[in-house]
Amino acid sequence: MGHVFAIFRREFASYFDSPLAYIVIPAFLGLVGGFSLFFQDILAARVATMRTVFFWSAVFFLLLIPAVTMRLFAEEKRTGSLELLATLPVTEGQMVLGKYLAALALMTSALALTITYPLTLGQLGELDPGPVIGGYLGLFLLGAALTAVGTAASASTNNQVVAFLVALVLCLIPFASGYALSRVPAELLPIVQYLSFEYHFNNLARGVIDSRNIIYYLSISGLFLHFAIFQLERRRLG
DSSP, rough: OOOHHHHHHHHHHHHHSSSHHHHHHHHHHHHHHIIIIIIITTTTTTTTTOOOHHHHHHHHHHHHHHHHTTTTTTTHHHHHHHHHHSSSSSOHHHHHHHHHHHHHHHHHHHHHHHHHHHHHHHHHSSOOOHHHHHHHHHHHHHHHHHHHHHHHHHOOOOOOHHHHHHHHHHHHHHHHHHGGGGGSSSTTTHHHHOHHHHHHHHHHTOOOOOOHHHHHHHHHHHHHHHHHHHHHHHHHHH
């Protein structure tokens, strides 16, 4: 775990050594705040609920997480620094896990700064803590899955733009499918519903902490992290 922590620390520090963290975090908070307070105005509804904030947080995760993860491996492949990293006594799994955890930590930092919303809404009305806890858990797990997808996309190419677009499409389709369930044939509905990011997130955001939703997101994360490791191992062996 020492190598994983070293890679994590190096990668996480690089976010703040460059403008990336100072762009991504304010952009996320500004977009969530703008759409929650002005586009839908959660205060005008006079109901203490975090549903609107959670919805817009999930939507903008779809855009911002691929922007964060696109550079994880694609940039190092382009510059050749990945080959230098590969000469060190670290495995592909340790490289993937360290970089993944760094991107996940940045996402979690941005998410943690939205805690002002439930604190404020709790002062204005009676806020049910169950959906708030479930919603934040759902956002974290959704973010973890999206980060894994972005990590796999970045490990598959040396072009950051391609990595961003591939991650965006792979994240957007299973999320958007949750809003098109009414058009899905009845025989396919259980499968499409289960594969939808939005379906599992909504269950958690209602305060229903079901292990099936947690296992789903952890499985997606594990699957794409394994794919990222496979892509790096294939590159080394090739």
